[in-house]
Amino acid sequence: MAVCSTTFDEVCRGCGRTVAEVAHWVSMSADAKELVWQRILAQGYPRRNK
Known part of the structure; x- marks a missing residue:
């Protein structure tokens, strides 16, 4: 289930x-994700x- 929402700003309110x-997440290295x-x-x- 997707929770990402960047409709109104540059940062997702969910994550x-x-x-x-968000756009590059699947291609980022484990170190970059960390x-x-x-x-x-x-x-x-x-x-x-919260």
């Missing part, structure tokens, strides 16, 4: 990824769980 990160998740968690996402 915290940017439009570019850096994204570290940033997301530091910024207080994912907000869908």
Whole structure:
């Protein structure tokens, strides 16, 4: 089930990824994904769980 929504801004309200990160996620390396998740968690996402 998809939860991503970037309708109104550049960051998904569901997962915290940017439009570019969502678009390129499947081709990103595990290390690149880990850096994204570290940033997301530091910024207080994912907000869908709150």
